[in-house]
Amino acid sequence: MIVAVMFVALVALILLNVPIAISLGIVAMSAMIYSSGMDAMLNAALVLFNGATSFPLLAIPLFILAGAIMNSSSLSRRLIAFASALFGFVRGGLAMVNIGTSLFFAEISGSAVADVAAMGSILIPAMKKKGYPKEFAAAVTSSSATLAVIIPPSIPMILYAVMADASVVQIFVAGIVPGILGGGGMMGLAYWYARRYNYPVEEVFSLRRLKETFRDAAWAFLLPLIILGGIFGGWVTATEGAGLAVLAALFIGGVIYRELDVRHLYNSMMEGAIQTAVVMLLVATSALLGVYLTEQQIPQQLALWLSSITSDKYAVLAILNVFFLIIGLFLHSAAAIILVVPIVMPLVNAVGIDPVHFGLVVTLNLGIGQQTPPVASVLMTSCSIAKADMWAVTRVNLPFIGVLLAILMLVTYVPAVPMALVELFYR
Template identity: 85%
Template structure:
């Protein structure tokens, strides 16, 4: 089944369609064509889980705010804050990505919003286009680590884990990843003499902060409501849409009907891509459950080793390889239900494991041949993907270091979870 799926993907068949073909082929082979009678109901049920409603809402909130010049305001504030540092534009790129991550939850949306502004600006200032594309791509991956995160929501649904606790677990690793990338960017700037953007001016910091103040309220509304237990993640996403409409249309007065229509169309297309994957994978999930393949896999690996550290190493390698070929949503939907019996059997905390999965697949967004985020960044920069990948390797190294820290020092991601929820 896996070889068939990879073969179809290599033939450029869309991943959702490939999942559906493989699932229906396996079901008809083992149970005859009668086993396909409930396929439509299974797909519909798999795509209509209440927590999944948060995905289109977060996507829409990000699209609306992007249509309301949020990107420009955030970049102006980050420029005033970090522009005096050597290689200031690179710092601005990372800092803005960290903030935008608290709104969109999508790395591709981050690249689309920030890359279209910052990559041309970096090229104009003399940064190599490969470096500009690499730092934009890698920093965008922070959007799947810092809450709210669409891959985290998908994982929580598939693993029957707490969305809120996984969100909290991502805060410290996200900050560590952003700090590590900033340190690496500063080293590059010193080595290659990249320019200082502007002299630090406290008045400019205050004026740009005031201009973006309403935008800063959005993460407070989303994360404050969720972490405070006032709303669920899905309700927080709905509040984010309402807040985005109010800020963009009433406060900034830059969201007209034309921009709202474009944001809604963009959000609908992104949502359709994810939800079609969810629906198709529901078929495969039913077949795998009926055949008890997850339990068989758990028993097989447990027969090799019952050491939790060794199992985590095996799963890390497995997800890193999967990330080379599958979109993060597809990988979560396809693989997480299969490995969860093993995770429970060796005593790994599902919340801890959720962050490990998210980080692995975030790295997969940077590693060809699929590398959805890297390709989006290269497209904006008009740079060769393999040339950008060579420059991107040290930034991928930062993400790998965070992954190892998260995997083998559970206190790093779980300390806040333990403090607030356990």
């Protein structure tokens, strides 16, 4: 009964525009005081501190900072120029440039919102200028940015790994194939749109221009090699890889490209600090809720109840898919992971679902949530840049969401898709 009251109170506070992190803290502390009295508050500060000081979580501000630095160093412009030389000869090529650039930028920032902000501010105006409808431009930018939470490094994946006590590196590896499939599916859909509505060809293919743009962006291409090569090669942890990414971004932006001055560095650090503060406050306050739920054995009771209904792991995955898709409508991905994953992990373990496999299922579900109103943080950012109505963009975006749903079903019910590389290299 008290859990239902907590949930209603949490939803009510969120609807009143109380920040989610503060709402979590209020609900958790109120429940703890109700159950154990004021003595329960003696350890609250320690729980808040410990909740946000996990070593793997340090990767989050570092990846955010690396992405912000590289964006300040005209990385976006160089990547777009190369992608345009590569895909621009195809009808609707600028949409494919959008998707291809998102695939690459995802390997640096790990954040869909950062992807939209960096790529959308350049590509959406360019697409509108070329005659693409603004709704289509916003939809392509928004949906392709969601690939940033599937392709490593991914901030939601790091959060999930911490909450589920799973391997960050293995979850990163599991996201490679689904991310590539998602990018290919979106490119195919963009080409179909282009043929149907006669969208323009950007430029004639030129091997010389391809070489020139590749040379111009060559140092930028080293960044994901440093990050992913170091992590997957076992030379560094994900957190250490994030630190290397920051050093590489500073070197490439400041020494090689010479486009990173003190003002740009300051702005990058401020952007990273603000985004990090939002996530870490969520992590800290959710730790209070986690302590209370654990003491009350709520996750274990949920696992026992659902296990009594079915012990088939694919049936459980179907139930959890629906649950996370609904949660994604109302909560940001970080909040949903922090709030829900610790509750469902006992059930996941009880029915024999691999935590790494489940991490991809959760990540994809919440990535789709970034595209579905009313919250839809990534979609709203894209619509704001395009100056387009969110519901009009959503109608155009539905087929792209369909691609993400198809990848979700493939990942859920064909575990070899995400797990083949994990099994090959780590098990």
